[in-house]
Amino acid sequence: MAEQARIEDLHLVHVTKSFGTFTAVDDLSLTVPGGGFFALLGPSGCGKTTTLRMVAGLETPSEGQILLGDRDITTRRPYERSINTVFQSYALFPHLDIFENVAFGLRRQGVKGAEVEQRVNAVLELVELTALARRKPAQLSGGQQQRVAVARALVNRPDVLLLDEPLGALDLKLRRQMQIELKRIQSEVGTTFIHVTHDQEEAMTMADTIAVMNAGLIEQMGAPAEMYDLPRTAFVANFLGQSNLVHGQITGRDGADLLVRVPGGEVRLPANRAADDSGGLIIGVRPEKMRIAYKDEQNVNRVRGEVLDVSFTGVATQYTVETPWDPDRPVTVFELNDEGAPEVKAGDNVELVWEYGFTFGLDGDDDLDAGNELAAEAAEVAEAADAEDE
Amino acid sequence: MVAVLPSGGAKFEQARVGRRKSTPYLLLIPGLAWLTVFFLVPLFSLAQTSLMNARQPGNPDAGFLPGFNVANYSSAMQAYLEQYARSFEYAAMATVLALIIAYPLAYFIAFRSGRFKNFLLVLVVAPFFASFLIRTYAWRTILADDGFVTQFINNLGLLPDHRIIATPIAVVAGLTYNFLPFMTLPLYSSLEKIDVRLIEAAGDLYAKPFTGFRKVTVPLSLPGVVAGTLLTFIPAAGDYINAQLLGGPTDRMIGNVIDSQFIQIRDYPTAAAMSFVLLVTILVVVTVYVRRAGTEELL
Numbered sequence: 203m204a205e206q207a208r209i210e211d212l213h214l215v216h217v218t219k220s221f222g223t224f225t226a227v228d229d230l231s232l233t234v235p236g237g238g239f240f241a242l243l244g245p246s247g248c249g250k251t252t253t254l255r256m257v258a259g260l261e262t263p264s265e266g267q268i269l270l271g272d273r274d275i276t277t278r279r280p281y282e283r284s285i286n287t288v289f290q291s292y293a294l295f296p297h298l299d300i301f302e303n304v305a306f307g308l309r310r311q312g313v314k315g316a317e318v319e320q321r322v323n324a325v326l327e328l329v330e331l332t333a334l335a336r337r338k339p340a341q342l343s344g345g346q347q348q349r350v351a352v353a354r355a356l357v358n359r360p361d362v363l364l365l366d367e368p369l370g371a372l373d374l375k376l377r378r379q380m381q382i383e384l385k386r387i388q389s390e391v392g393t394t395f396i397h398v399t400h401d402q403e404e405a406m407t408m409a410d411t412i413a414v415m416n417a418g419l420i421e422q423m424g425a426p427a428e429m430y431d432l433p434r435t436a437f438v439a440n441f442l443g444q445s446n447l448v449h450g451q452i453t454g455r456d457g458a459d460l461l462v463r464v465p466g467g468e469v470r471l472p473a474n475r476a477a478d479d480s481g482g483l484i485i486g487v488r489p490e491k492m493r494i495a496y497k498d499e500q501n502v503n504r505v506r507g508e509v510l511d512v513s514f515t516g517v518a519t520q521y522t523v524e525t526p527w528d529p530d531r532p533v534t535v536f537e538l539n540d541e542g543a544p545e546v547k548a549g550d551n552v553e554l555v556w557e558y559g560f561t562f563g564l565d566g567d568d569d570l571d572a573g574n575e576l577a578a579e580a581a582e583v584a585e586a587a588d589a590e591d592e
Numbered sequence: 593m594v595a596v597l598p599s600g601g602a603k604f605e606q607a608r609v610g611r612r613k614s615t616p617y618l619l620l621i622p623g624l625a626w627l628t629v630f631f632l633v634p635l636f637s638l639a640q641t642s643l644m645n646a647r648q649p650g651n652p653d654a655g656f657l658p659g660f661n662v663a664n665y666s667s668a669m670q671a672y673l674e675q676y677a678r679s680f681e682y683a684a685m686a687t688v689l690a691l692i693i694a695y696p697l698a699y700f701i702a703f704r705s706g707r708f709k710n711f712l713l714v715l716v717v718a719p720f721f722a723s724f725l726i727r728t729y730a731w732r733t734i735l736a737d738d739g740f741v742t743q744f745i746n747n748l749g750l751l752p753d754h755r756i757i758a759t760p761i762a763v764v765a766g767l768t769y770n771f772l773p774f775m776t777l778p779l780y781s782s783l784e785k786i787d788v789r790l791i792e793a794a795g796d797l798y799a800k801p802f803t804g805f806r807k808v809t810v811p812l813s814l815p816g817v818v819a820g821t822l823l824t825f826i827p828a829a830g831d832y833i834n835a836q837l838l839g840g841p842t843d844r845m846i847g848n849v850i851d852s853q854f855i856q857i858r859d860y861p862t863a864a865a866m867s868f869v870l871l872v873t874i875l876v877v878v879t880v881y882v883r884r885a886g887t888e889e890l891l
């Protein structure tokens with residue numbers, strides 16, 4: 203633990219990157235905690251790669267500063283930074299064998315014979331590739347190449363390791379396996395990992411801290427569970443998991459709770475979970491926090507509706523329910539298929555309930571659909587990639 | 593281990609595999625026929641000629657008889673060893689010079705030329721729009737004694753003979769110029785194939801730009817270097833136009849000897865023997881070179 207404390211934070215301070223008139227990264231400020239596993243999550247084209255490239259030194263920010271601890275590294279050349287990258291395409295040197303690929307960075311830094319040998323072997327052991335040291339990259343599988351790319355970067359013991367969608371090219375099963383593997387490696391070496399991905403599930407399983415990025419800006423940053431529990435923008439609510447959202451008006455306060463009028467009823471939520479305490483508010487609740495009431499319950503929010511669709515997904519059942527909130531925007535409910543699950547079919551009238559404390563309140567000016575299509579698109583892309591791999 | 597095939601019944605696939613086995617051989621037929629008629633047959637007749645006996649020794653005009661006169665080789669080599677050695681010397685110099693000029697040029701076109709890339713490539717092959725002979729004649733004018741180039745370099749005191757034309761410099765310059773596109777194009781194509789992310793990765797792994805160039809760009813462009821040097825060296829070693837038009841009497845190359853033996857003196861056995869020696873030498877040089885360069889591993 204004491205050792206982890208020594209690892210420096212990485213700061214991006216008002217960083218902007220423009221290509222001509224197009225702003226790929228817009229006034230981005232971000233602190234990446236040292237020694238942690240940090241995920242930069244966002245839809246395609248939001249500027250993740252550009253941000254990483256600026257940290258690596260492959261791109262110079264148009265404005266702003268990048269600091270490692272208190273050293274300004276904004277204008278340092280890539281070879282002058284103790285930061286290494288695992289490229290999306292791996293970028294292994296095809297003319298060198300695995301050992302020499304991994305040794306490349308050490309040799310450039312002037313590390314000598316026996317130490318090179320020892321460090322390369324140690325890191326190859328870490329990624330379990332010792333047996334393949336004398337193969338050429340073209341003779342390895344995708345997952346093995348990916349591990350070589352990680353080894354080649356890690357062997358230099360960088361302050362920060364950047365991973366640009368390193369698992370994007372792998373099939374689903376291998377991807378899950380590599381997620382666990384990477385997480386293990388990170389906790390073993392204790393280096394700061396910045397992992398770029400557009401797969402929200404991947405970000406949530408792997409990272410200690412997630413920053414959700416959208417159109418060149420950071421929407422929200424925090425621990426996965428925290429962000430999932432209390433999203434601060436509609437984009438995050440939709441992109442990180444799924445949410446039921448509805449516009450409402452704050453009507454008053456009852457102790458620590460706010461009362462909000464929504465179409466067809468009233469909703470109560472803790473004031474500290476709301477973005478505002480007067481005026482318009484978007485009310486949100488996660489589908490799995492809602493349940494279909496089959497007995498009388500107290501101290502819960504309620505909404506009545508008609509079941510449009512029931513789909514069984516194995517572990518859970520998903521209900522689509524039309525409510526007075528917005529007839530065009532049916533509410534989604536996930537019910538675990540345990541004993542409590544009620545017998546409900548399409549066309550039934552039901553009452554949905556959820557605890558006050560699970561409700562969150564977002565800025566009333568947000569777009570209810572922000573991040574929604576994008577989440578769908580990202581899932582599609584990921585699925586298509588999986589299908590291709592099979 | 594069967595390659596991925598589009599779906600289909602097992603029988604169907606077997607039929608396809610059967611057909612596929614013979615297809616490559618069928619495809620080879622036109623090429624093999626061509627090689628037989630235009631390469632193997634002439635080669636055989638050349639070998640035969642190189643071993644013929646003169647009807648009257650010393651008088652080639654009297655004609656030749658078939659035979660097995662191996663001495664043709666030793667006497668030809670004795671007589672023309674100088675030109676023979678000079679050919680390889682000039683060809684080697686021209687190849688090295690062409691490589692030195694073409695590498696930066698190809699590098700620039702591949703990585704730095706932006707939207708002018710195609711235009712520059714057209715410029716590289718533009719000389720081919722005029723005939724080899726005419727271009728070499730043009731060099732006579734360019735390098736002429738009273739020409740601007742010669743005067744300028746001479747004024748710098750760099751010319752021991754005070755001239756360029758009819759010196760080895762002119763021949764090597766002509767060879768370099770004439771074969772430069774054959775060096776540039778393969779270099780360009782292998783440089784252009786290099787994934788720039790590899791060069792970025794080298795920088796990310798602490799290689800300064802020049803080290804990255806040395807450790808990544810150069811090794812990955814080796815196939816182009818090998819192809820380019822072969823395409824330059826082989827025709828340059830056998831060339832006689834440059835030596836004839838740009839060189840002096842003391843700059844003759846083996847091509848000139850073969851040319852004059854065949855066309856003027858009509859000593860066919862000697863000419864054929866020299867041709868054979870040239871062919872075999874080039875073959876040996878190329879084989880050794882390709883082995884040493886180890887390009888199989890790179891491709």
Ligand SMILES: Nc1ncnc2c1ncn2[C@@H]1O[C@H](COP(=O)(O)OP(=O)(O)OP(=O)(O)O)[C@@H](O)[C@H]1O
Pocket residue numbers: 221224225226244245246247248249250251252253400
């Ligand atoms: N060199 C460049 N010139 C012009 N525009 C660029 C350049 N590099 C990136 N962009 C633009 O900047 C935006 C952000 O690109 P970036 O590669 O950072 O996206 P990303 O978040 O990594 O997306 P993905 O998930 O698809 O990899 C994109 O709209 C892209 O078109």
Ligand SMILES: [Mg+2]
Pocket residue numbers: 250251252366
């Ligand atoms: Mg990207």
